[in-house]
Amino acid sequence: MFISHARLAAATLLTMISVVSSGCLTSSTRTVVEAPVESPIDINTSAVVVDLAQPDLVIHYDPHLRSRVLMKYNNLEPCQKRSREEDVRGLVAGGSFITYGQVRYELLNVHYHTPSEHTVDDESTEMEVHLVHQSSMGDYLALAVHLTVSSTPVPSEHDRLLTSTPPTETCPPEVPQMSVRRDIALRELLPANLTAFRYLGSLTTRLCGAYLRPVQWIVFKERMTIQASTHAAYSAIWPEPHFPHGNSKPVTVAKPDIREK
């Protein structure tokens, strides 16, 4: 379980906190660890250490299953109060999971940021997708893929998913509009090569007012593509000048230990 990893030894312990049905933390039954590093970060590749002793990552999404994905506009604030912490996300039915070491993490949602949140050697890409997973102990693991605009006429699985997004002219709606895709191959949302940068960080959107829930980040080295029209439509939901950084959180100055496997 990553939360007990030695690198978290210096983390701040928030004592006696419990999780209520909303997922928010209130008083008194559980010890919660606060993330030592606030995400996202710049990945300085000259400082990355190749470490084959890192836990094995195994994707257990059924390669033959075409999944039903419920797409919804997601915002934390009332509709009149826009924020960069909005996104359009796909909610996935249970049963899609990964294992990291000996721990099983269920896929919770797939969501997109534009521009990318993580940078690599100070360079961003047009978009970044996060596939958020959670263990039975409540620990988070996020898979991240950088997406670049491609001129290929063949839509990627990311294009197919995002073509079902709600109409932006009604955004932000009082009640989130939803649409369903029934034929998404979840494995095709991830690159073929699973070599990745790994570090312990945090959420990049607030959960119950705080970023600092620990997250095991796995940022794949291989990039994937998205069509220009998909990128343009998604970016238009967060127009300038009100959203100078789209729906992405800028990198922090943190320089955590980053391992590659």
Ligand SMILES: [Zn+2]
């Ligand atoms: Zn995210």
